[in-house]
Amino acid sequence: RKNLNALDLAAGTGDLLLALFSNNGNISSAVALDMSAEMLAVAERKIARKNLQNTISLVRADASEIPFPENSFDAVTIAFGIRNVPDVDIALEQMYRVLKPDGRVIILEFALPENIVMKTLFLLYLRTFVPAVGAIFSGDYKAYRYLNKTVETFLSREELCRAMQNAGFIDVSIVPLTFGVVCIYTGDKPGRL
Numbered sequence: 001r002k003n004l005n006a007l008d009l010a011a012g013t014g015d016l017l018l019a020l021f022s023n024n025g026n027i028s029s030a031v032a033l034d035m036s037a038e039m040l041a042v043a044e045r046k047i048a049r050k051n052l053q054n055t056i057s058l059v060r061a062d063a064s065e066i067p068f069p070e071n072s073f074d075a076v077t078i079a080f081g082i083r084n085v086p087d088v089d090i091a092l093e094q095m096y097r098v099l100k101p102d103g104r105v106i107i108l109e110f111a112l113p114e115n116i117v118m119k120t121l122f123l124l125y126l127r128t129f130v131p132a133v134g135a136i137f138s139g140d141y142k143a144y145r146y147l148n149k150t151v152e153t154f155l156s157r158e159e160l161c162r163a164m165q166n167a168g169f170i171d172v173s174i175v176p177l178t179f180g181v182v183c184i185y186t187g188d189k190p191g192r193l
Contacts, residue, residue: 001026001074002026002028003026003028004024004026004027004028004074004075005027005028005029005030005072005073005074005075006020006027006029006030006031006073006074006075006076006077007030007031007033007066007068007072007073007075007076007077007098008020008030008031008032008033008076008077008078008079009033009034009063009066009076009077009078009081009091009095010033010034010035010063010078010079010080010081010082010084010085011032011033011034011039011040011043011058012034012036012039012043012081013039013042013043013046014032014042014043014044014046014047014056015046016077016079016108017030017032017043017047017056017077018046018047018050018052020077021050021052021055021056027075028055029055029056029057030055030056030057031056031057031058031059031068031073032047032056032057032058032059033059033060033061033063033066034058034059034060034061035060035061035062035063036060037060040058040060043058044058063078063081063085063091063094063095064085064086064087064090064091064094065094066094066095066097066098068098069098070097070098071098071099071100071101072098072099072100073098073099073100073103074099074100074103074104075099075103075104075105075106076095076098076099076103076104076105076106077105077106077107077108078091078095078105078106078107078108079107079108079109080108080109080110082107082109082160083109083110083150083151083154083155084150088155088160088163089163089166089167092105092163092164092166092167092169093167093168095167096167096168096169096189099189100189101189101190101191102188102189102190102191103188103189104186104187104188104189105164105169105185105186105187105188105189106184106185106186107160107164107184107185107186108182108183108184108185109154109160109182109183109185110151110154110181110182111151111156111157111176111180111181111182111183112151112152112156112180113179113180113181114180115179115180118179118180118181122179122181123148123152126147126148126151126152127145127148130144130147130148131144131145131148157174157183157185160185161174161185164185164187165187168189168190169187169188169189170187170188170189170190171186171187171188172185172186172187173185173186173187
């Protein structure tokens with residue numbers, strides 16, 4: 001559809017929204033929502049460089065308490081953030097609430113591959129390589145151990161789909177990418193009767 005209004009949760013430094021604007025001419029306005037003022041400050045500079053400051057708004061808020069009325073957005077996105085919200089069910093209910101009828105939620109998130117060989121290699125990579133390289137460049141080994149812990153303990157693909165359906169989304173689907181290491185989950189809010 002044309003003239004879409006999008007909301008990106010856990011927007012961080014704005015990369016996802018900027019990519020959406022670069023690749024989809026149907027988005028006319030958007031909001032980048034994140035809890036971190038520092039991340040949003042970086043996003044603000046990037047948005048200004050692309051001359052989109054009149055098109056993309058920045059809001060500091062929690063994805064579990066979205067400060068917009070019902071039926072505000074055509075699309076809600078969240079990339080690599082759903083596994084970090086304190087209560088996935090509440091966040092999904094909030095996404096559903098602010099979506100317009102016929103709106104779509106799009107979730108990009110890490111997943112454990114279903115293939116046992118790929119799963120073993122991915123876990124080895126997450127548990128050893130990522131923290132070691134992260135420690136070399138940042139000096140913070142623990143921060144990079146956090147990644148594998150959240151990926152390993154997060155909902156399975158089926159559990160996340162079930163949680164989306166429980167929140168009211170229909171036509172929930174999964175598209176696995178990169179050997180199943182990352183998945184795109186989509187769900188729609190039913191239209192008006």
